[in-house]
Amino acid sequence: MLFFLLRRILSLLPVLWGIATLVFVLMYVIPGDPARMMAGQHADEQTLELLREQMGLDRPVWQRYLGYLASLARGDLGYSFRQRRPVSRVIFERFPATVKLALAAVLIALVFGICAGVLAAAKHGRFLDYGVMVMSLLGISTPVFWLGLMLIVVFSVWLGWLPVGGYGEHGALRYLVLPAVSLSAISTGYFARITRSSLLEVLRTDYILAARTRGLPERRILFRHALRNAAMPLVTVIGTNLAGLLGGAVATETVFAWPGIGRAIYDAILVRDLPVVEGGVIFLAFIFVAANLVIDLVYAWIDPRVRLSGAAGKGAGG
Amino acid sequence: MRAPARHSSTLMIGLALAALLVVAAAAADWLAPADPYQVDIGHVMEPPSAAHPFGTDYLGRDVLSRVIYGGRISLAIGVIAVIISGLVGTLVGALAGYLGGWVDEVLMRLTDIVFAFPTALFALAVMAVFENPTVAKIFIVLGLVGWAGIARLVRSEVMSIKERDYITAARAVGVSPLRIVVVHVLPNTVGTLSVALTLGVAGNILTEAWLSFLGLGAQPPLPSWGAMITEGQFYLTSRPWACVFPGLAILLTVLGFNMLGDGLRDVLDPRLKKSL
Numbered sequence: 001m002l003f004f005l006l007r008r009i010l011s012l013l014p015v016l017w018g019i020a021t022l023v024f025v026l027m028y029v030i031p032g033d034p035a036r037m038m039a040g041q042h043a044d045e046q047t048l049e050l051l052r053e054q055m056g057l058d059r060p061v062w063q064r065y066l067g068y069l070a071s072l073a074r075g076d077l078g079y080s081f082r083q084r085r086p087v088s089r090v091i092f093e094r095f096p097a098t099v100k101l102a103l104a105a106v107l108i109a110l111v112f113g114i115c116a117g118v119l120a121a122a123k124h125g126r127f128l129d130y131g132v133m134v135m136s137l138l139g140i141s142t143p144v145f146w147l148g149l150m151l152i153v154v155f156s157v158w159l160g161w162l163p164v165g166g167y168g169e170h171g172a173l174r175y176l177v178l179p180a181v182s183l184s185a186i187s188t189g190y191f192a193r194i195t196r197s198s199l200l201e202v203l204r205t206d207y208i209l210a211a212r213t214r215g216l217p218e219r220r221i222l223f224r225h226a227l228r229n230a231a232m233p234l235v236t237v238i239g240t241n242l243a244g245l246l247g248g249a250v251a252t253e254t255v256f257a258w259p260g261i262g263r264a265i266y267d268a269i270l271v272r273d274l275p276v277v278e279g280g281v282i283f284l285a286f287i288f289v290a291a292n293l294v295i296d297l298v299y300a301w302i303d304p305r306v307r308l309s310g311a312a313g314k315g316a317g318g
Numbered sequence: 319m320r321a322p323a324r325h326s327s328t329l330m331i332g333l334a335l336a337a338l339l340v341v342a343a344a345a346a347d348w349l350a351p352a353d354p355y356q357v358d359i360g361h362v363m364e365p366p367s368a369a370h371p372f373g374t375d376y377l378g379r380d381v382l383s384r385v386i387y388g389g390r391i392s393l394a395i396g397v398i399a400v401i402i403s404g405l406v407g408t409l410v411g412a413l414a415g416y417l418g419g420w421v422d423e424v425l426m427r428l429t430d431i432v433f434a435f436p437t438a439l440f441a442l443a444v445m446a447v448f449e450n451p452t453v454a455k456i457f458i459v460l461g462l463v464g465w466a467g468i469a470r471l472v473r474s475e476v477m478s479i480k481e482r483d484y485i486t487a488a489r490a491v492g493v494s495p496l497r498i499v500v501v502h503v504l505p506n507t508v509g510t511l512s513v514a515l516t517l518g519v520a521g522n523i524l525t526e527a528w529l530s531f532l533g534l535g536a537q538p539p540l541p542s543w544g545a546m547i548t549e550g551q552f553y554l555t556s557r558p559w560a561c562v563f564p565g566l567a568i569l570l571t572v573l574g575f576n577m578l579g580d581g582l583r584d585v586l587d588p589r590l591k592k593s594l
Contacts, residue, residue, distance in 0.1 A: 244438070
């Protein structure tokens with residue numbers, strides 16, 4: 001298990017390096033002078049020269065690149081000239097709100113997605129099954145931000161049940177409901193589909209047939225025997241869905257004025273505060289990669305075969 | 319196990335929705351009741367009426383006409399980005415799968431890295447750098463981040479096909495590797511590929527709408543659906559229609575391509591169903 005863990009962590013390093021390098025290339029090709037961005041339009045040449053030297057802009061590209069990687073490894077995500085403080089401070093401040101929203105959305109998606117999937121599989125080919133299939137298709141086809149706006153119109157404006165947006169005084173739960181529900185829609189749809197199809201697959205296998213012949217009650221077969229085996233594909237999908245969830249968080253937090261990293265990225269886009277945009281994206285990408293590592297480990301823990309062959313959740317093709 | 323009739327109904331609905339979008343985009347000049355750029359300050363944010371079936375936006379422009387013309391942008395970005403990722407993915411996957419050895423090793427490690435990227439976030443990081451995001455930049459960026467899944471698919475198809483007897487026979491009589499791949503191997507991957515590409519169109523349209531909503535997509539006054547929702551957002555509480563209709567257009571379009579992809583998969587290869 002330890003060997004497996006080490007190998008998985010090592011295989012993630014190229015991914016992190018790739019993301020970091022691409023962002024560096026992006027920042028390097030930006031037209032414009034970071035020193036001037038920091039000092040303002042009317043700074044004199046002497047000040048600019050000094051700034052460039054202090055920011056290391058006069059060094060050759062490869063030196064800047066290595067310096068960038070080194071500071072990234074220390075958790076330094078750059079400096080926001082607009083907010084006049086390190087990007088890591090901004091991220092750190094906003095992180096709890098994003099975690100809260102993302103966890104709530106995953107929880108909603110898991111509960112509703114799995115329930116809907118089980119129901120659909122149990123009533124295979126009947127009206128309820130079609131209903132779940134249509135709803136999950138709608139879920140994965142709806143733009144997250146638009147769903148958020150529509151929920152605001154119905155539940156905040158028309159019905160007046162829930163607040164339009166914001167975080168609430170002490171992070172009251174009422175403020176969390178609409179953002180979490182709209183963010184969870186796509187994942188709920190995918191979870192329902194994968195639960196249904198893998199359950200149907202399992203229900204066709206011989207040992208389920210054997211359980212039926214022994215006269216076990218259908219409910220017991222479904223929950224005791226089938227669902228456990230159908231859970232495997234679901235675990236993988238949770239990982240791949242996180243990317244969509246984190247991207248969706250940028251839109252959802254924007255719509256609901258939710259003070260998380262996504263909203264910070266959006267605000268930074270508006271004022272072209274690029275260090276915050278790129279730092280925020282790097283951070284979310286790292287979270288995504290780390291979460292997938294955890295999911296791979298869970299996968300290996302549930303299924304010893306993965307551990308032994310080393311081909312975890314997303315092995316190469318085939 | 320499932321009734322064949324249902325497979326084709328998913329396919330048919332998807333086909334109809336996709337066809338509707340294609341026709342609307344192609345015939346926008348005839349279908350749109352008004353000029354999508356025609357500002358009319360005397361009639362801003364009007365509710366739906368006979369003259370303006372979807373109402374007017376904050377500059378008095380006809381929302382229906384803008385939604386129809388917006389289809390051109392979504393369709394262009396969705397399809398062209400998928401063509402780019404399809405070409406890159408097929409090339410990488412075919413080379414890796416057919417040549418094997420170290421070429422396979424290098425290309426697949428690269429593919430693993432790109433596959434592990436959160437695609438939409440990466441597109442955001444790239445688009446944010448440009449002073450002036452254009453439609454062309456969006457489809458190039460989306461195309462260049464979306465090929466990893468396709469490369470994996472093509473590779474595994476090529477690997478399973480190249481071991482078959484007719485390929486061995488072709489090799490034995492001296493057909494060149496390039497010809498074997500292009501003429502004998504790749505045509506066999508068309509089924510799998512068409513499913514992935516169709517679902518790719520849906521994903522790209524959704525990502526483009528999201529980018530435009532964040533202000534990183536097609537710029538005003540272009541009638542991009544995502545940007546129309548941003549513009550309408552300020553009037554959401556009192557006049558929601560400026561947001562409702564562009565959003566419905568996105569939903570129906572993405573739904574159409576998702577159903578088309580699902581339907582194709584069910585018809586072409588029922589085994590693939592579980593791999594989403």
